[in-house]
Amino acid sequence: MELQKKKELKPSAGEGTRPGPLYIPGVDILETQDEIVVLADMPGVDSKNVDIDLKDNQLTISGRIDPVASEKEVSLYSEFGWGDYLRTFTLSNLINQEKISAKMDQGVLRLTLPKAEKMKPKKISVAAG
Amino acid sequence: MAIIRWQPPFDDMDRLHREVDRLFTEFTAGGEPFTSRAYPAVNITEDTDHYYVRGELPGVKAEDLEIAVVEGRLLIRGERKLGPEDKGANYHRREREGGFFRRIIALPAKVNSEKVSAAIKNGVFTITLPKAEEAKPRKIAVKTA
Numbered sequence: 001m002e003l004q005k006k007k008e009l010k011p012s013a014g015e016g017t018r019p020g021p022l023y024i025p026g027v028d029i030l031e032t033q034d035e036i037v038v039l040a041d042m043p044g045v046d047s048k049n050v051d052i053d054l055k056d057n058q059l060t061i062s063g064r065i066d067p068v069a070s071e072k073e074v075s076l077y078s079e080f081g082w083g084d085y086l087r088t089f090t091l092s093n094l095i096n097q098e099k100i101s102a103k104m105d106q107g108v109l110r111l112t113l114p115k116a117e118k119m120k121p122k123k124i125s126v127a128a129g
Numbered sequence: 130m131a132i133i134r135w136q137p138p139f140d141d142m143d144r145l146h147r148e149v150d151r152l153f154t155e156f157t158a159g160g161e162p163f164t165s166r167a168y169p170a171v172n173i174t175e176d177t178d179h180y181y182v183r184g185e186l187p188g189v190k191a192e193d194l195e196i197a198v199v200e201g202r203l204l205i206r207g208e209r210k211l212g213p214e215d216k217g218a219n220y221h222r223r224e225r226e227g228g229f230f231r232r233i234i235a236l237p238a239k240v241n242s243e244k245v246s247a248a249i250k251n252g253v254f255t256i257t258l259p260k261a262e263e264a265k266p267r268k269i270a271v272k273t274a
Contacts, residue, residue, distance in 0.1 A: 001168040001209065001230040026224040032215050041225055043185035043252035068183060068253060073174035076237060080170040080185070107187035107252020 006080055018064075021083035025061065025109075029089075036093060038111040042085045044068065047104035052111060054100065057091045061109065094118065168230045169205065169254075173237075177266060180240065180258040187252035188212075194249060196256055198242040203256065206231045238264035 009022040025040040038061070042050070045063035053060040063085040094116035103110045169184040182203060186194065194207040211227035239261035247256045 001226060001228045003166050003168040003170055004224075004226065006170075028211075028223050028225050029221040030214055030218040031221060032218045037214070037218070039225060041187040041252070043187040046251055068255070069172075069174050069181065070176070072176045073181060074176070075172065075174050076180075077171070077173040079172060082172075104251075105188070106190060106249070107185070 008081075008083075009086055018084065021081050022086050023081075023083050024087050025063070025085045027087065031093075034115060036091070036095070036113040036115065038089075038109070038113070040085075040087070040109040040111070041107065042104075042109055043107035044082065045085065045104065045107060045109075050102065050104055050109060052100070052102055054091075054095065054097060054113075059089045059091055059113075060086070061088075061111070062086045063109070167232050169232065171205075171232075171234060173234075175237075175260075178260055180236065180238075180260065182234065182256040182258070183253060185253055186249065189249065189252065189254075191249050194247075194254065196245075196247045198236075198240065198245050198258070201236050201239065203234045203236055203258070204231070205234070205254075205256075240264070 004026065007024040007026075009024050025042045027041075028037075028039040030037050030039075038059075040061055042061075042063040044065035046066060049064040049066070051060075051062045053062075065082060065084055068082060091113070093113075096114045096116045099114040101112045169186050171182050171184040174181045174183070182205075184205070186207070186209065188211070189207055189209050193210065194205075196206075197204045206229075208229050209227045211225060236258065240258040241261050244259045245256065247254060249255075
């Protein structure tokens with residue numbers, strides 16, 4: 001595996017309330033017939049520190065990390081930075097907001113967005129006349 | 130008498146200076162001073178008694194991670210498994226990557242390899258390496274003569 005550099009969010013694209021860098025989590029987005037699934041890598045974020053917001057068709061995912069190192073520690077070598085996560089998507093489908101579910105497991109967020117009934121493809125049977 | 134083209138003195142020195150300058154700016158431009166393509170990226174810190182090696186491995190379970198200390202080197206090896214998704218699913222974005230990884234890191238000083246411990250929480254691993262007795266800083270009392 002090769003390292004993908006953590007992408008830092010530019011301050012113009014939104015800022016966090018806490019000082020420090022904000023990172024853009026890497027995501028997989030997949031769609032099945034009934035739902036849209038978003039998988040986001042947010043290492044260091046506990047399930048209680050994830051925020052998901054869906055307003056109109058703007059989906060915002062944010063995660064806050066807990067400090068990892070104690071204050072007594074001195075840095076010797078550093079390849080990446082620690083920071084909170086933020087990413088916004090525009091959804092093209094109508095989502096059944098009541099049935100959104102989210103799960104955080106080992107730093108990976110799994111967000112399930114069920115499609116609204118009327119957006120599901122309907123099969124129309126054609127009767128022979 | 131040979132004709133030698135006149136060059137301003139120290140021209141070469143100037144060029145070397147600029148070149149070194151450019152190298153340094155490129156090297157540090159990424160924000161993080163050390164850039165390595167090895168996975169996982171690590172941060173190393175120390176306090177008086179320990180070294181700490183930390184890195185991000187989202188979605189990697191403890192049983193898929195192997196850590197060993199061999200002759201002053203730290204080995205981090207494992208597999209990042211991306212869960213099987215619905216076959217009929219249509220991918221809109223695919224930015225996450227899975228697979229096997231292996232990394233060897235030279236440790237800055239001797240460690241007590243018997244007492245090395247490792248933990249992974251929320252996709253962040255911490256390897257705690259107690260320094261060997263001889264690597265710990267020794268305080269020397271200064272007496273007034």
